[in-house]
Amino acid sequence: MRATSLTVGSAALAATLLLTACGGGDSGGEAEDGGQDTSACVLDEVGVEVGPANAAPVAGDTGNIPVTVTNQGAECTLDGFPTVGLQADAGSVTVPEEEAAQAQKLTLAEGTAATFTITYVRGETGGAGSLDVTRLKIGLPGAPQTRGFAWSYGPVVLVEGDAPEASVGAFQQAGD
Structure with a gap:
């Protein structure tokens, strides 16, 4: 039972780290140079x-x-x-x-x-x-x-x- 819980926890941690590395998915298309939408x-x-x-x-x-x-x-x-x-x-x-x-x-x-x-x-x-x-x-x-x-x-x-x-x-x- 403990191994299953650890696997799910590891998968969740990996997914969180992946989203963080990609910018979190909440950038909204804003540029770093003043917030204008680049699209x-x-x-x-x-x-x-x-x-x-x-x-x-x-x-x-x-x-x-x-x-x-x-x-x-x-x-x-x-x-x-x-x-x-x-x-x-x-x-x-x-x-x-x-x-x-x-x-x-x-x-x-x-x-x-x-x-x-x-x-x-x-x-x-x-x-x-x-x-x-x-x-x-x-x-x-x-x-x-x-x-x-x-x-x-x-x-x-x-x-x-x-x-x-x-x-x-x-x-x-x-x-x-």
């Missing part, structure tokens, strides 16, 4: 396509702008919402996450894509409650870099002073 997709290794949009034609209408992110490098993950900013001569604003959207963790193999949608309400050009947007800034979750794109969809309504009447949806797997 997160970064803008330098993805293609980003904005549109074609269902632009809002006149003030008060709602427009939708799809954005496609295609991985061009090693497998990476999108874990969270994209960051989106709108820039104008008068300043810039951050587009909030869509309240009803749920972020999901997506793994993108090389050549695969994910999409998200920016929804906005068009404002009046030069209006006091509008931001005459000229540039769109897009960032990926877990990465500090952004990429800029021309904005040709008209001004965006501002609510509560400086918040855009706009939202950014969660990433969805694109394709099959």
Whole structure:
């Protein structure tokens, strides 16, 4: 009986030592250089396509702008919402996450894509409650870099002073 107990104990000890040697299995993909997730997709290794949009034609209408992110490098993950900013001569604003959207963790193999949608309400050009947007800034979750794109969809309504009447949806797997 004692030999059986010792064998089970030795096996458990060996398994514990093996897990410890492998890093314990709880690293979460974090790097030792500041905690950034090493598997997160970064803008330098993805293609980003904005549109074609269902632009809002006149003030008060709602427009939708799809954005496609295609991985061009090693497998990476999108874990969270994209960051989106709108820039104008008068300043810039951050587009909030869509309240009803749920972020999901997506793994993108090389050549695969994910999409998200920016929804906005068009404002009046030069209006006091509008931001005459000229540039769109897009960032990926877990990465500090952004990429800029021309904005040709008209001004965006501002609510509560400086918040855009706009939202950014969660990433969805694109394709099959």
